[in-house]
Amino acid sequence: MTTDAPASDTAERRRLDRQQIVNAAIDYMDTHGVQALTMRKLGAELGVEAMSIYRYVPGREALLEAVVSHLLEGLPQRLDRDLTQTWQGYIQAYSHEVRKIAVEHPSVFPLIATKHPAAPWLRPPLRSVELVEDLIMTLSQHDFTDEQVVDTYRAFTSFLLGNLLLHCAAHGVHTGPMEEPLDEGEADKDGGDAQRSLRDAPTVRRLKPLLAEDRSEEEFEKALESLLDRIEMTLSH
């Protein structure tokens, strides 16, 4: 247990642990997307039989759930304590921590945007009780009423979800089946249709370069500021 035999001993298969499997799953999905992940492929990646993964995780769904937990775990503790003296600072820091997950793992983040199976009333992407609890406690400490807490929670989650998913859509790995080439408006098949309509959409065609620009960070900041302003207004009333 204490001293691992060096990896050169290939007869001894690489030691697995749950964390290692979760990390490998994240790596795999970062590159290939969520859909592509199977236990067999993950096993190949880790150099083990798929079967031996099942010793640590009961199945693919449970693995994905473990990935989500891992990414969200300890987020409240990572917040910059200097910033969190005020609720505004707290929301700012919190937002950026969540955004960081989306930026670092755009292909995996949509998982966090799914509903929690055991607690479907938790609004994604704040998909863990720990996260929500921390948010609620902090706001309450800053003299938010229950109603204000709930309103903030709702507005905050929809803000995060909308902004971050759009970021992921622009940056994530292509998640669907890969048969059709990614092709902007010139694809085959029903792409002929898309092509025709782009001709009928002169404004879109003209603005396409602008539309294609990546503004997600800036938009995120602006929308976040406006959200904070809005919450502030409701507090003063």
Add this chain to the structure above:
Amino acid sequence: MSTPATPAETARPSAAGDAAASATARPPMSSEALVVASLDYIDTYGVDQLTMRRLGAALGVEAMSIYRYTPGREQLVEAVVAYVLREVAIEMTGRHWPTWQHYVRHLAHAVRRTAMQHPALFRHMASAHRQSAWLRSPLCDLGLVEGLLSTLHRAGLSDVESVKVYRALTAFLLGHLLLETAERAPGSAQTGLAGVQAPTLSPVIQRLREDVVDREDQIQFDRELGALMQRLDDVSAPAYSSGRHGTAPPTTWEGQA
């Protein structure tokens, strides 16, 4: 599978000029009828459940014959999305809009109605990758985007401002409606990830949970849409020279390419 969803029976408030839809009770099949049937199937069972075989069973035809109308499942779902968004686009055309704000508000509500009517499809739209990544969910139909952008343009918004409105509106709609459709989508229980323990809930969260369930989604939507509109007003204020921002230069995104 034993109870095929007979598509044409559920009277959908289909867009005007859609004469074909009423005649789809029986074959002859057409691409349009296939799309409508698929939409019904998705509404009832969810996108994941849609297979050519099941759809064939629901329509009383061989799965193979469906391939005559669509190259595959992906394309079929894509066509269903396009169909639903086209209905929104149709609703938006040929009307008079006193201001671009009227247009945007109406569009937001039309998209919301669609999302509520077809929650499963909406959720799929939000997660699916499209050929053109620069078209943002849920306003990812060219006709729809053209309608919005050209309206903004005619109202005197600059290109940059128009795109800004488009982006803010899509982010708002996506976040809001995804959360709102979460409980409505068929099969959304299955789409969750199974195999986790129900967490023990603290009193605060317990309370929150009850609160949240009671909320009026529509009211929330309107309130947040109102806030968004206010923000967008500020975006374009200089174009209307309302002087709200005093000497602030016309809003441009720094580093405009």
